Amino acid sequence: MKPLLITLVALVTMTAQVAAELITTGTALARAQMALAEARHTKSGLEMSVMPSDMALDFWTVGDGILIIVYSPATGLITSLSFTVMDERPKSTRKEFYFPADSFDTATGKLVLSTKKPR
DSSP states (O other), rough: OOHHHHHHHHHHHHHHHHHOEEEETBHHHHHHHHHHHHTTOOOOOOOOSSTTOEEEEEEEEEEEEEEEEEETTOOOOOEEEEEEEOOOOOOTTOOOEEEEEEEEEEETTEEEOOOOOOO
């Protein structure tokens, strides 16, 4: 009975580790999408185009904002991350805040933003 219990604990631990993902530049889009879905984040209805045209965008609702994933359809790898937050005013007066992101941890919800030093 004890070996069975140890095996079950090991399987649960391995399964939990698969669900958690640190999403950064270079992460495979499929792995990131699976980890975001398992962490109960939802795809956003936001649609935008990206330049250059050989890149594509994927949008996920994270907290009160949207995680924007730029990726290469050819390789399936993430090339950059950003986070945008908007207030609820009408589009003509709405304020939008855009932050480049370094990483997002689906297990903890920790989002690391990039900032520049003031001049």
